[in-house]
Amino acid sequence: MQETFTTEQGLTLPVHDQPLLDRVRALILGGDFPPGAPVSEVFLAQEFDVSRTPIREALKQLQHEGLVEIRPKVGTFVREPTRREIVELFQLKESFEGLAAGLLARRGPVRELSVLERNLEESDEAAAAGDAERYAALVHEFHQTIILGADNNKLAEHYGRLMNQLAYHRLVLRTAGHPGRIIASTSEHRTVLEMIKDKDHFGAEAAMRNHVYASSREVLTDSRTRTD
Amino acid sequence: MQETFTTEQGLTLPVHDQPLLDRVRALILGGDFPPGAPVSEVFLAQEFDVSRTPIREALKQLQHEGLVEIRPKVGTFVREPTRREIVELFQLKESFEGLAAGLLARRGPVRELSVLERNLEESDEAAAAGDAERYAALVHEFHQTIILGADNNKLAEHYGRLMNQLAYHRLVLRTAGHPGRIIASTSEHRTVLEMIKDKDHFGAEAAMRNHVYASSREVLTDSRTRTD
DNA sequence: TGACGAGTTGATGTATGCAACATAATCTCT
DNA sequence: AGAGATTATGTTGCATACATCAACTCGTCA
Numbered sequence: 425m426q427e428t429f430t431t432e433q434g435l436t437l438p439v440h441d442q443p444l445l446d447r448v449r450a451l452i453l454g455g456d457f458p459p460g461a462p463v464s465e466v467f468l469a470q471e472f473d474v475s476r477t478p479i480r481e482a483l484k485q486l487q488h489e490g491l492v493e494i495r496p497k498v499g500t501f502v503r504e505p506t507r508r509e510i511v512e513l514f515q516l517k518e519s520f521e522g523l524a525a526g527l528l529a530r531r532g533p534v535r536e537l538s539v540l541e542r543n544l545e546e547s548d549e550a551a552a553a554g555d556a557e558r559y560a561a562l563v564h565e566f567h568q569t570i571i572l573g574a575d576n577n578k579l580a581e582h583y584g585r586l587m588n589q590l591a592y593h594r595l596v597l598r599t600a601g602h603p604g605r606i607i608a609s610t611s612e613h614r615t616v617l618e619m620i621k622d623k624d625h626f627g628a629e630a631a632m633r634n635h636v637y638a639s640s641r642e643v644l645t646d647s648r649t650r651t652d
Numbered sequence: 653m654q655e656t657f658t659t660e661q662g663l664t665l666p667v668h669d670q671p672l673l674d675r676v677r678a679l680i681l682g683g684d685f686p687p688g689a690p691v692s693e694v695f696l697a698q699e700f701d702v703s704r705t706p707i708r709e710a711l712k713q714l715q716h717e718g719l720v721e722i723r724p725k726v727g728t729f730v731r732e733p734t735r736r737e738i739v740e741l742f743q744l745k746e747s748f749e750g751l752a753a754g755l756l757a758r759r760g761p762v763r764e765l766s767v768l769e770r771n772l773e774e775s776d777e778a779a780a781a782g783d784a785e786r787y788a789a790l791v792h793e794f795h796q797t798i799i800l801g802a803d804n805n806k807l808a809e810h811y812g813r814l815m816n817q818l819a820y821h822r823l824v825l826r827t828a829g830h831p832g833r834i835i836a837s838t839s840e841h842r843t844v845l846e847m848i849k850d851k852d853h854f855g856a857e858a859a860m861r862n863h864v865y866a867s868s869r870e871v872l873t874d875s876r877t878r879t880d
Numbered sequence: 881t882g883a884c885g886a887g888t889t890g891a892t893g894t895a896t897g898c899a900a901c902a903t904a905a906t907c908t909c910t
Numbered sequence: 911a912g913a914g915a916t917t918a919t920g921t922t923g924c925a926t927a928c929a930t931c932a933a934c935t936c937g938t939c940a
Contacts, residue, residue: 464921475895477705480922481712488716497901497922512806515751523747578740578817582810589806693892703925708892725892725931 447472448482452491452502453591459504463492490589505589507644513590514640518633520583521567524574525616525632529625536573540566540617544610551606559606566613570620570632605642612638675700676710680719680730681819687732691720718817733817735872741818742868746861748811749795752802753844753860757853764801768794768845772838779834787834794841798848798860833870840866 448468457463465476465483472479483500486492493503505513528536543566550559571583612635619628676696685691696707711728714720721731733741756764771794778787799811840863847856 462921466921476922477894477896481709484709484712494922495902498903499921509806512804515755515804516806516810519747519751523743527743576740576743578737578744578814582744582813586806586810690891692890704892705924705926722892723932726933727891 444472444474444478445482445485448479449486449489449491449588452486457502459502461502463500463502465500489585491591510590510644511640513586514636514643516586517590518636518640520579520586521570521636522629522633524571524576524579524583525620526625526629527574527576527579528570529620529623529628531573531575532623534573536569537617537621539569540573540620543569544614544617547610547613551610563609563613570616602642602646609635609639672700672702672706673710673713676707677714677717677719677816680714685730687730689730691728691730693728717813719819738818738872739868741814742864742871744814745818746864746868748807748814749798749864750857750861752799752804752807752811753848754853754857755802755804755807756798757848757851757856759801759803760851762801764797765845765849767797768801768848771797772842772845775838775841779838791837791841798844830870830874837863837867 451457451468451471452463463483465479468479468483469476483492483494487494487500490505490509491503492500494500528534543562547559547562547566550562571580574580612631616628616631616635619631679685679696679699680691691711693704693707693711696711697704700707711720711722715722715728718733718737719731720728722728756762771790775787775790775794778790799808802808840859844856844859844863847859
């Protein structure tokens with residue numbers, strides 16, 4: 425098997441082109457560039473002290489991930505998803521995670537279940553402590569665990585791409601402040617886990633989809649989400 | 653809006669880098685290369701009379717699509733999905749197309765419905781005439797129409813990638829010869845369309861998933877599908 | 881005879897130069 | 911002064927040369 429590297433989104437890729445790609449992605453997602461700002465190859469090249477060639481490859485990848493738009497012969501520009509795209513992406517997220525929850529439910533007792541158990545406990549603690557940052561991280565872990573627990577690499581790949589496009593962590597942090605959302609969210613998580621433990625794959629899928637849908641509503645009704 | 657190009661899989665991409673990518677993909681999917689065969693950059697470069705640079709970009713794309721494997725510092729090799737990957741891809745296909753059917757059902761009467769109506773009629777004709785090639789094309793159109801009818805570009809994108817990986821047309825042609833499969837398949841298509849026309853998005857999704865699942869069973873039980 | 885290792889080969893990875901093109905600024909003519 | 915054409919500029923797109931590394935060959939030694 426080829427030497428691989430697993431990103432924080434669970435995407436497994438060849439290790440060789442990860443460092444630069446990740447650094448460029450981080451730079452762009454870091455918010456240093458406002459949406460629509462041009463990202464010149466030469467700038468990134470001297471920024472990371474490499475030639476334009478590897479930069480070009482990284483930008484191509486990021487175009488794939490939907491983070492930048494490459495206009496031929498014109499330039500590369502940071503891209504923020506439109507509201508419509510966010511809706512589309514959440515529809516996909518709902519489908520992906522529903523599928524994952526169903527698949528995980530069919531697998532019976534696996535290691536992931538205990539991870540989810542512990543996650544719920546820690547989520548309660550974080551919620552009680554009012555630690556939004558930690559809570560957001562735990563939400564991420566919960567969903568990530570279910571995706572990986574589905575034991576379907578292709579699903580994990582597509583999901584990784586999806587999440588890169590959504591820049592999800594930013595969105596979640598916003599909604600963590602919505603009153604009552606944390607409690608509702610944790611409760612939904614608990615329902616999902618119960619269904620999975622009961623091997624009710626149909627119910628698990630439905631519960632997960634409901635949860636993702638509710639979560640997407642929170643994001644989309646947040647006034648800070650772009651509306652064009 | 654940027655000038656774009658729509659592939660046969662419904663993937664919309666900038667036009668500038670399409671021709672070469674498509675030609676390289678066609679060459680590899682064409683079967684001229686056995687699985688595992690090396691695909692040297694210089695070979696492709698002189699084959700298409702360009703330099704290695706655009707070839708490299710195309711190969712990177714194809715790696716994304718899962719058609720080739722790039723081993724760093726070693727080379728690029730054609731890749732055929734393992735049986736496990738095919739199973740995984742069909743699980744995703746089921747999810748994608750189920751989602752699409754549900755979304756289409758919610759849209760009410762749209763242009764796509766008449767396309768599907770006509771498709772079923774022509775499918776009956778092709779089946780009666782025993783024209784497997786035409787029937788396979790119509791199956792492709794049916795599924796493609798539902799995906800596009802979902803009116804979700806991100807879904808269409810991911811679906812396009814998925815289908816590229818599956819090299820679906822090859823697989824369908826195999827199963828078109830299975831006794832009784834054509835009749836069953838057409839019947840399933842009809843059920844899906846009825847559900848959609850009834851705006852029963854839940855039923856449409858379920859019917860579509862059942863259909864895809866049945867179809868995947870046919871492929872996976874075909875002796876010619878690789879089993880490693 | 882088999883295992884180990886230096887050298888060779890052939891491929892990819894990167895850097896850089898030049899050309900082509902889109903866009904913006906300027907100039908000219910009315 | 912305004913509108914069109916033209917020049918100017920900055921960017922990407924491609925080609926090519928060189929650096930780098932993995933796999934193989936072949937010779938040496940135990």
